[in-house]
Amino acid sequence: xxxxxxxxxLLLLMFLLVPVWHREKADDRYQSEENLRLxxxxxxxxxxxxxxEEQKQALQLELDREFLASSGNAGLQAVASxxxxxxxxxxxxxxxxVAGTVLLYxxxxxANELRxxxxxxxxxxxxxxxxxRSELIERxxxxxxxxxxxxxxNYLRGRLLNANGDFAQAAEVFADxxxxxxxxxxxxxxxxxxxxxxARFFAADQKxxxxxxxxxxxxxALTPGNRQALGMAxxxxxxxxxxxxxxxxxxxxxxxxxxxxxxxMLAQGILRAVEHVREQGGEVDLSWMKRSEIKxxxxxxxxAKAAVDPADTVFVLAxxxxxxxxxLAVQKLTVAQLPQVITLSDAQAMAPGMNLSSHExxxxxxxxxxxxxxxPQSGDWQAEQSPVSNHEENLIKLxxxxxxx
Numbered sequence: 001x002x003x004x005x006x007x008x009x010l011l012l013l014m015f016l017l018v019p020v021w022h023r024e025k026a027d028d029r030y031q032s033e034e035n036l037r038l039x040x041x042x043x044x045x046x047x048x049x050x051x052x053e054e055q056k057q058a059l060q061l062e063l064d065r066e067f068l069a070s071s072g073n074a075g076l077q078a079v080a081s082x083x084x085x086x087x088x089x090x091x092x093x094x095x096x097x098v099a100g101t102v103l104l105y106x107x108x109x110x111a112n113e114l115r116x117x118x119x120x121x122x123x124x125x126x127x128x129x130x131x132x133r134s135e136l137i138e139r140x141x142x143x144x145x146x147x148x149x150x151x152x153x154n155y156l157r158g159r160l161l162n163a164n165g166d167f168a169q170a171a172e173v174f175a176d177x178x179x180x181x182x183x184x185x186x187x188x189x190x191x192x193x194x195x196x197x198x199a200r201f202f203a204a205d206q207k208x209x210x211x212x213x214x215x216x217x218x219x220x221a222l223t224p225g226n227r228q229a230l231g232m233a234x235x236x237x238x239x240x241x242x243x244x245x246x247x248x249x250x251x252x253x254x255x256x257x258x259x260x261x262x263x264x265m266l267a268q269g270i271l272r273a274v275e276h277v278r279e280q281g282g283e284v285d286l287s288w289m290k291r292s293e294i295k296x297x298x299x300x301x302x303x304a305k306a307a308v309d310p311a312d313t314v315f316v317l318a319x320x321x322x323x324x325x326x327x328l329a330v331q332k333l334t335v336a337q338l339p340q341v342i343t344l345s346d347a348q349a350m351a352p353g354m355n356l357s358s359h360e361x362x363x364x365x366x367x368x369x370x371x372x373x374x375x376p377q378s379g380d381w382q383a384e385q386s387p388v389s390n391h392e393e394n395l396i397k398l399x400x401x402x403x404x405x
Contacts, residue, residue: 133164151177151188158195167203174199186222193219194229201236208239220249225353227253231266238269243276247284256353259291259346291346292356292390294318294329298366299339301401304381310336313372316398318344321361321387328356335368341395361387366398380404 154173161170174196181189197215201208216233219226234249250270257263267289274284298316300308314337317330329348333340344364349355356362363386370379383398 133160151180155192158199162195162199167199171196171199171203190219190222190226190229193222194226194232197236198232201232206239208236210240212236213240213242225252225256227256227352234269234273238273241276243273243280244282244284246270246273247277251288255288255358256355257346258349258352258355288357290391293343293345294356294362294364294388294390294392295341295343295395296364296366297339297341297395297397298333298383299397299399300335300368300381301399304368304400304403305335307403308335308368308370308381310334313369314338314366314400315369315374316342316344316364316366317374318356318362318364318388318390320359321363323359324354326350326354328354328359328362330374356390360390362390364388364396364398366400368400376404378404 154177158170158173158177161167161173174192178189178192178196181192183189193215197212197219200212200215213233213236216229216236219229220233223229230249230253234246234253237243237245237249247270250266250273254263254266254270257266270289274286277284296316298314312335314333314335315330316333317327319325319327327350329344329346330350331342331344331348333342344356346355346357363384366383367376368381369377371377376382380403381400382402382404383400384402385396385398388396
């Protein structure tokens with residue numbers, strides 16, 4: 001941007017100097033033409049006079065000298081005057097333009113933003129020192145003040161304040177962002193509500209209140225599957241003794257998790273909340289806490305067996321009947337290992353929230369891939385069955401017999 005400002009300054013300088021230059025040239029041209037006119041008139045008068053030839057030649061020589069002298073003086077003035085005054089003025093204008101450019105550059109905050117961007121790039125590679133973190137927070141604050149419409153600067157500042165333990169300041173930043181966000185930005189509003197509730201909770205020494213809880217409810221109304229909001233809402237519900245609410249929120253979170261240590265820790269929290277519900281006279285059905293497993297016998301028809309090689313790859317997978325095409329569980333083996341009984345479960349989930357337990361109806365697929373790639377291609381052999389319950393207790397048999405066109 002600074003090069004653009006400098007170019008603009010040079011163009012401005014040219015705009016200021018060109019009229020002066022042209023005016024001086026015009027004045028010089030007018031004086032020269034006037035001298036020539038007078039010289040010509042006097043020469044004509046001398047030629048028409050009654051003087052003898054010798055006197056005419058002497059007077060003509062004098063006229064020639066005067067004409068040459070006047071022309072020379074005009075030229076000297078044209079050179080000396082601009083040389084004396086034009087270039088100091090031009091230099092002063094140039095210095096003024098450059099100084100103004102630098103001032104505008106600093107005023108518009110580009111240098112501050114460049115430094116902030118440099119620190120943000122650095123933090124993505126290595127951990128910043130405490131002085132660098134403080135500097136980055138200050139520069140993000142300055143950038144946010146100069147560009148109130150650029151919410152990203154304030155958002156990054158709020159996240160850094162949270163990470164720095166400055167929860168009260170972070171809460172103020174997120175509250176301002178929430179006011180500035182348009183109503184139609186539902187995902188951004190939900191994320192900001194969650195961060196605001198979290199910052200206020202830790203700023204209050206982890207003491208929950210209904211205002212924080214309501215923020216999380218509002219966030220989940222906008223984005224029901226927000227994992228961070230679900231976890232935080234369950235925690236605040238537990239702190240406010242809304243134990244059934246804690247179970248409901250944590251159930252959604254747990255169903256989207258694979259069979260991992262984090263899921264086991266969450267299960268303990270769910271069981272504690274269930275105990276409190278029962279102490280209050282309530283009942284909770286925990287059948288959903290049984291992890292989904294589907295046993296599949298994979299075999300292949302005689303026709304398929306004759307067309308494939310023992311080393312060909314076999315993919316056995318389950319995907320949601322209605323939902324993303326990403327597999328909820330997948331196993332990989334070879335034709336040489338068939339027939340075989342395999343178990344599809346949450347342990348084979350490929351992404352958080354995408355597992356067997358989180359989808360009641362699934363489609364089972366067994367496919368021999370000639371290319372070794374999971375995506376189906378012409379020439380692959382396949383078997384499919386749908387829909388199947390994610391809690392199916394009977395053994396499902398898939399016999400690979402269909403050739404894909």
